[in-house]
Amino acid sequence: MATRPSRNGRRVAQLFRRARGLSDGARACDLDAILADDGIEVVESEVREPGYTACLVRPAPDSPAGIMLAPGQNRGRRRFSIAHELGHYHIPTHKNRATRRCGDADMTAGAHRGSLHEREANDFAAELLMPRHLFSQDARGRDPNFREIGELAERDMYDVSRTAAALRYVEVTRSSCSLVCARDGIIEWVAKSKGFVYRIPWRGDPVPVESHAKAVFSGEEANEEAEALDPYAWLENEQRQPVELFESTLAVPRQSQVLSLVWAVAEGDWA
Numbered sequence: 050m051a052t053r054p055s056r057n058g059r060r061v062a063q064l065f066r067r068a069r070g071l072s073d074g075a076r077a078c079d080l081d082a083i084l085a086d087d088g089i090e091v092v093e094s095e096v097r098e099p100g101y102t103a104c105l106v107r108p109a110p111d112s113p114a115g116i117m118l119a120p121g122q123n124r125g126r127r128r129f130s131i132a133h134e135l136g137h138y139h140i141p142t143h144k145n146r147a148t149r150r151c152g153d154a155d156m157t158a159g160a161h162r163g164s165l166h167e168r169e170a171n172d173f174a175a176e177l178l179m180p181r182h183l184f185s186q187d188a189r190g191r192d193p194n195f196r197e198i199g200e201l202a203e204r205d206m207y208d209v210s211r212t213a214a215a216l217r218y219v220e221v222t223r224s225s226c227s228l229v230c231a232r233d234g235i236i237e238w239v240a241k242s243k244g245f246v247y248r249i250p251w252r253g254d255p256v257p258v259e260s261h262a263k264a265v266f267s268g269e270e271a272n273e274e275a276e277a278l279d280p281y282a283w284l285e286n287e288q289r290q291p292v293e294l295f296e297s298t299l300a301v302p303r304q305s306q307v308l309s310l311v312w313a314v315a316e317g318d319w320a
Contacts, residue, residue, distance in 0.1 A: 051062045058172030059181070061140050066177065076187075078177060087138070088113040091131060094121045100281035101150040102300035103130035109205055111142040121303065125202055125210030129156065130304055136173030137166070153304065157216070157238055158231070175217055179207045185221045193312040194219065194297035195273035211299060212308060216240055229309040231256045234266045237306070247292075247313055248285040257282050261296040263308045271298040275312055283311050291316050 069086070071078055076182045083093060094117040096104075103120070107114035118127060133156060137143045143166055151167065158167035175181075184207070191197040195215065201207055202214035209217075212230075219228045225244040230237045236254050256262040259282035265271045275295035281295060297310040 057142070058136055058140060058169035058266055059176045061169075062136070062173040062176035063180075065139055065173075066180065073180075076183060076206050077204065081126055083135065084116075084131070084250065086315050087135075089116060089135075089138070090172070091116045091118060093118050100152065102133050102153050102156060103150075103151050105134040105149045106145055107138065109147070111245075114138055123210065124204075125208065125213065128178060129209055129213045133170045133173035135177065136170035136240065140166075140169055140173060142166075143170070154237075157212075159240075161204075175213070175220075178209050179205060179214070179217045181221060184217055188218050188221055191226050193222065193310045194275040194295075195308070195310060196297070197300045198310075199273065212301070215299075215308065215310060224312060225314070226310055226312045229256075229262065230306055230309060231262055231266070231309070232306045234263070247283075249283050249311065250285070256307075256309075260309065261298050262307045265298050265300055265307045271300040271307065273297055273299060275310070280313070284313070 066155055069083065092115065100119070102119050104117040105114055106117065116131060118130055122130060133151060134149070137149050155163060155167040156171065158164065159171050184201070187201055187206070195211055198214050198218050199211050200217070202209050202211045207214060215228050219226060219240045219242045222242050223244055224242060225246070226242050227245045227249060230239045234255055236250055236252055236256060238252055239249065250257060256266065259279060261272065261278060275297045277293065277295055280292050280294040285298070293314045295312040295314070299308040301308065
């Protein structure tokens with residue numbers, strides 16, 4: 050199913066941006082300034098049991114907080130992890146816990162099963178870092194591939210990871226596409242755009258043998274451009290009108306993952 054953002058996290062982020070005077074024309078927000086205003090210190094600290102990607106520590110509901118990050122996160126991923134924890138800090142219904150440990154799966158809650166609070170924190174982070182009205186404008190006219198979406202993720206644009214930018218793209222685009230994340234050849238989660246009406250393998254299924262993702266897991270280089278492939282490499286027993294299928298791939302070695310943007314173009318849509 051397509052990702053459906055929780056209105057609460059997004060709405061709180063919109064109010065937050067307005068209250069902090071963040072310009073409607075500003076793409077990459079200044080997280081350091083926000084953290085300084087909130088009196089929140091960010092440190093890298095690895096705890097193996099139970100582990101986390103990011104952890105919010107708040108001694109009391111109205112007291113200053115701290116954010117601990119697992120080391121090794123690149124700049125874009127680090128920014129989303131911080132924004133996610135800021136969501137927990139600022140969404141009123143999240144203030145009943147002194148400590149929140151958020152793992153990798155929590156950072157993509159919404160694209161798969163995940164608790165309401167984690168989905169709301171992701172919605173807050175996405176709206177804070179990639180305001181929907183601006184991102185939709187910038188995404189318009191861009192094809193579903195990691196090269197073009199990577200341009201949106203650059204520091205002079207939204208300064209986020211390509212995973213975060215791709216999830217946001219799938220959420221706002223009119224293109225018929227799906228973002229698939231697989232680890233060690235097994236699909237972990239799938240996010241579909243509203244226009245993607247086709248059935249594809251789902252969580253827990255192996256990536257299709259004829260897919261480009263499978264080739265990457267077998268040692269080939271990922272290709273950020275959209276490459277054509279047999280539609281039946283991804284589509285399951287599709288009986289609709291004939292389509293052309295394209296796949297763009299991105300390797301994430303640190304997490305043993307391959308991301309695929311699967312783009313379906315129905316006959317006549319090229320005209």
